[in-house]
Amino acid sequence: DQQVKQNSPSLSVQEGRISILNCDYTNSMFDYFLWYKKYPAEGPTFLISISSIKDKNEDGRFTVFLNKSAKHLSLHIVPSQPGDSAVYFCAASAREYNNNDMRFGAGTRLTVKP
């Protein structure tokens, strides 16, 4: 069962423009959401997270927005840089339970063109 979905397998943007990556989830027990970035031949690395008590979290060029009623979150990268080209995974977990049991989406491959 796919509880976390990333419906766009790929996204291409021009350097300097905004990248918006989307993620939907179905399990209302999820209360913590994370984005991971993965380069080829490397493990995923943590990028940014958001708790369900917030609707926005910002860290430099990266902002995550959470819409609980729609069970939707998005990652905004502004401005996009060529080094941001990677696969981005959305992940969700429930803090009440084992928070290492994260459910990941299938990923979105972002390409930032110079």
Place this chain on the structure above:
Amino acid sequence: DAGVTQSPTHLIKTRGQHVTLRCSPISGHKSVSWYQQVLGQGPQFIFQYYEKEERGRGNFPDRFSARQFPNYSSELNVNALLLGDSALYLCASSFQIRGDPGELFFGEGSRLTVL
């Protein structure tokens, strides 16, 4: 500081064989989790160990087993390999298992190919 280390990085097995994958967590991390990433999909949770005890298990058959040692390193074992077990196996460590998840620290993974 060393990150999460996994071995081997690549291996090829044939159907029916057994495989053991190893993981050393970041120093000070007591929790180790294993994930399977099949091509084109996101990582899928297999196991989590904390303080040498199994604390979580994903929807995987009994052919998959794991353990954690006193030094917090971990092994993932897969018996009677099937073609569908071909995947990247990721190990992740973290400091705690309750409260805000924070981040998982992933290793580079062990790529298993079953022929």
